[in-house]
Amino acid sequence: MIDVWEGILQAFRLVYSLDRDLFEIVLLSLYVTLSAVIVASLIGLPLGAWLAVNRFRFRRATIALLNALMGLPPVVVGLIVYILFSRSGPFGVFGLLFTPTAMIIAQVIIITPLIASIAHQAIRDLWAEYHDLLISLTTSKKQRMKTLIWDARRSLLTASLAGFGRAIGEVGAIMIVGGNIDHVTRVLTTAIALETGKGDFALALGLGFILIGLAIAVNMAIHVLSKTERGGQW
Amino acid sequence: MISMVRFLLPLMLMAVPGWVYAAEMRVAVTTSFHNSGLSDVLLPQIKQDLDIDARLIVVGTGQALKLGRAGDVDAILVHSKKAEELFVEEGYGTHRREIMYNDFVIIGPSSDSAKVAAVTSVNAAFSAISASKPIFVSRGDDSGTHRKELALWKLAGLDSNAFEPNWYRAVGSGMGAALNTASGMNAYIMSDRASWLKFKNKGDLKLLFSGDPVLFNQYAYLPVNPAKHPHVHNEMAKALENWLVGKKAQTMIGAYKISDETLFIPNATPN
Numbered sequence: 001m002i003d004v005w006e007g008i009l010q011a012f013r014l015v016y017s018l019d020r021d022l023f024e025i026v027l028l029s030l031y032v033t034l035s036a037v038i039v040a041s042l043i044g045l046p047l048g049a050w051l052a053v054n055r056f057r058f059r060r061a062t063i064a065l066l067n068a069l070m071g072l073p074p075v076v077v078g079l080i081v082y083i084l085f086s087r088s089g090p091f092g093v094f095g096l097l098f099t100p101t102a103m104i105i106a107q108v109i110i111i112t113p114l115i116a117s118i119a120h121q122a123i124r125d126l127w128a129e130y131h132d133l134l135i136s137l138t139t140s141k142k143q144r145m146k147t148l149i150w151d152a153r154r155s156l157l158t159a160s161l162a163g164f165g166r167a168i169g170e171v172g173a174i175m176i177v178g179g180n181i182d183h184v185t186r187v188l189t190t191a192i193a194l195e196t197g198k199g200d201f202a203l204a205l206g207l208g209f210i211l212i213g214l215a216i217a218v219n220m221a222i223h224v225l226s227k228t229e230r231g232g233q234w
Numbered sequence: 235m236i237s238m239v240r241f242l243l244p245l246m247l248m249a250v251p252g253w254v255y256a257a258e259m260r261v262a263v264t265t266s267f268h269n270s271g272l273s274d275v276l277l278p279q280i281k282q283d284l285d286i287d288a289r290l291i292v293v294g295t296g297q298a299l300k301l302g303r304a305g306d307v308d309a310i311l312v313h314s315k316k317a318e319e320l321f322v323e324e325g326y327g328t329h330r331r332e333i334m335y336n337d338f339v340i341i342g343p344s345s346d347s348a349k350v351a352a353v354t355s356v357n358a359a360f361s362a363i364s365a366s367k368p369i370f371v372s373r374g375d376d377s378g379t380h381r382k383e384l385a386l387w388k389l390a391g392l393d394s395n396a397f398e399p400n401w402y403r404a405v406g407s408g409m410g411a412a413l414n415t416a417s418g419m420n421a422y423i424m425s426d427r428a429s430w431l432k433f434k435n436k437g438d439l440k441l442l443f444s445g446d447p448v449l450f451n452q453y454a455y456l457p458v459n460p461a462k463h464p465h466v467h468n469e470m471a472k473a474l475e476n477w478l479v480g481k482k483a484q485t486m487i488g489a490y491k492i493s494d495e496t497l498f499i500p501n502a503t504p505n
Contacts (some may be wrong), residue, residue: 051335065295085302085308086305086306087304087305087463087465088303088304089304092305092346095465098260098289098291098306102313129412179291180291180292181260181289181290181291182289182290184289191272194292196414197265197269197408197409197414198269198408198410198413198433198434198437199410199413199414199417199433199434199435199436200434201434202437
């Protein structure tokens with residue numbers, strides 16, 4: 001238990017001293033994860049809506065597959081992205097391996113199915129409610145999707161935040177494609193893995209608490225900015 | 235959504251990634267080199283003398299060689315002579331340049347049930363361990379240290395493939411993680427001296443055996459061949475090599491100490 005206490009102290013010490021390296025690592029964590037969440041939301045939310053309003057032959061199989069992909073193992077995603085972006089891989093010419101961009105790509109692949117699945121679930125329920133109205137107004141499919149996405153925005157925020165949660169704590173994939181390079185691709189999770197490897201549990205735990213605090217802060221900030229859960233709004 | 239973008243955009247712009255510098259090269263190095271802390275001493279000096287930002291990818295020797303083969307790094311610094319020679323032979327590296335050496339040590343519980351501390355050769359130490367079968371943690375990750383360990387079992391006339399998993403535990407991870415495992419299980423393990431000295435979670439473990447010349451561990455630097463991968467920064471790789479074998483770097487390597495112990499002995503042949 002001494003270790004946990006040491007970790008909490010270490011977290012405060014790190015934050016209090018405004019450590020430059022820590023600041024850099026935190027910013028990169030946010031940059032990578034938030035970029036991934038934005039890209040994955042731009043793909044996943046419309047995809048969820050599209051799946052809800054369209055009826056096609058393999059719909060059930062597609063949805064089942066999407067749900068299964070929520071459990072995509074990050075290490076495997078990392079390995080695949082690594083192979084694709086390695087200099088001897090098909091996209092090697094871009095030289096993206098061991099850059100934050102490669103980390104963002106890996107995270108987008110990991111969290112898009114999650115965001116799309118939750119979005120689909122939320123929009124499907126809303127679609128059951130809106131179905132008769134939207135059909136009787138002879139709306140186009142595009143208009144229906146837009147209406148549903150807008151009216152389900154609070155649930156969709158949860159979908160995006162779930163994606164954020166999975167991405168910010170992810171280590172397996174970004175370790176492989178980012179390489180955990182100091183000052184370039186080192187983020188909170190890979191730094192924690194590194195310090196654990198050195199046996200410095202206090203520092204690793206300190207970074208861990210900062211990561212948890214960061215996740216809470218981002219969620220709070222997004223809720224405040226999107227004005228959810230205010231008095232009078234149920 | 236709009237408010238989300240408004241919130242996120244400045245954040246994204248703030249975190250301008252640091253990989254836009256011009257003179258930047260990538261070197262895959264072994265965990266033992268990095269964990270020792272020597273890289274933290276050398277890198278700032280490299281930046282100052284050569285104006286090169288050497289970015290380290292810290293992996294096991296096996297993976298480092300793989301990264302070099304794929305052309306994902308400009309040079310590698312590893313310790314597994316046979317694999318390195320093959321790397322050069324196959325044309326992936328231009329040549330192999332010896333830089334320095336350190337040594338491996340055998341770590342174990344202070345109670346030392348296998349009586350490793352009493353023996354005088356590494357052969358005897360390994361035989362003692364396999365005879366009394368205490369828990370032994372093997373890296374099991376195809377790293378230089380792992381290959382060395384396998385070679386040492388063989389040298390002692392033992393077949394490590396036949397060891398039962400109830401005492402011989404291959405963890406398949408880096409030196410630090412393996413040391414953590416050994417510390418948790420109070421097990422025997424072979425480590426490079428630097429990683430051991432820097433390791434902070436020693437628990438009941440202590441250094442039991444070292445000093446046999448067989449345990450010496452040669453580090454070599456191999457620039458990736460630009461004939462195979464035209465995009466590699468061979469000029470920088472060469473400049474770094476010349477710096478590493480130069481008098482200044484060699485002196486710095488020899489002078490680097492942790493708790494009053496010298497970790498690396500420089501042995502490069504000067505230009």
